[in-house]
Amino acid sequence: MANFHFVLSFAHGQEPVATEQEEDSFPAIMLESVVVPLPSEVFAVLDKLGGGNWRAALSDQGPSNGRAGRLGMALQLGVVLAEGFVATHAEDAEAIEAIGKEVLRLSGALGLRSEVEAHCQAILDGASQGAWSEIRIEFDRAELRVRDAMERVEDSALAHCISIGGWVRGTEALATTIGDVYTADRAELLHQPLVSAHLLKQAQQIKESARNKNSQELLTDIVGAMEQIDALLQGEEASHLSTLQTRELKTICAQIVEQIRGEN
């Protein structure tokens, strides 16, 4: 007879989940929660595998035109924060300055300006001094503070939107850079089925609970695109995406980012 125990656990920025232990089949309580890797965590490996043209991977840092309410703004904030990691890797002080301002604008629109103000100042100071490592840490902290604040007011959907927007933009930049100089080892970095499945599930849940019509439409598009991404990344053969698949992944991510930014 199986013996079950239940314990509630948390990952930061995640909803609490109850997990179940069945001692007869697997001797551990498993956490369902997933921590999404930072773009810089993956970029660092790519640098060891020949690096890339990070400046070419940078996109427009101007204010976005998204009109999908607070969920849309949270998605935009995730995209912008990920752009910050790309700009930091590109060591582009001008881009970082623009991104820092956009982070402040979006955080302000979400009522969270005070949460990130100090981090944005540190980012701007770091950019003027070329302190790239410190800037990466401050982008991580800024994202964490915003998600933390959202969790405190029990708005985990917004926190998840930041993770979704950030991962999609980070993956787009990664696929762009890998596609420029393709090797199977570099393409292996794109194989993130655990993260992809986790974020798809969250996007589906947010879509179901979205009340704003624009948000529902945006989330419907995002879920559809993320289902395509998930299909690409699942399975054994997906561990080394081909050049064609890498291009396909980049295209899907780029489309999501454009939709989030209100560019199509």
Next chain:
Amino acid sequence: MYRFFRRLVLTSSLSLLCSGGAISQDTTPLSGRDIAKAEAQETAKDLVVKGFIIRGDSWSGEALDSGKVGVRHHLFKGNEYVFVLGGTFPSDIEFSVLTPNRKPVPSEVTTDGKTATIRLNPPKTGTYLIVFSLKSSDHERIPWALVYGYR
């Protein structure tokens, strides 16, 4: 093989509670997890000077005495990773990282009362399982927190 492994969301667990199911509410005081996280972060500070970038994100929870806890996490070959586990009480900590095929990854483990640290270089990019347990002679349930870093 692990088909019996089922996960329930909080709402499901609460309904089980109401129906008398064998489930325990999250009675961990917030401060318990905070203390555990502070312990882990304090230990992790020493790793920053060694070039590790410590993530602000973390996992936390409450473990049964000697009960194993598993956390799935995606690791990238080429990075060196460090995971620091903090507990609220001094305990004997067992800590390991398993490959997707559940084979132990060669790693270096150090323990220090309330915390344990494991360092490893993942042999390939993929989803790994971080497994740990905390054994205490005085407490049946032990709040814990897990932070990680990379370089």
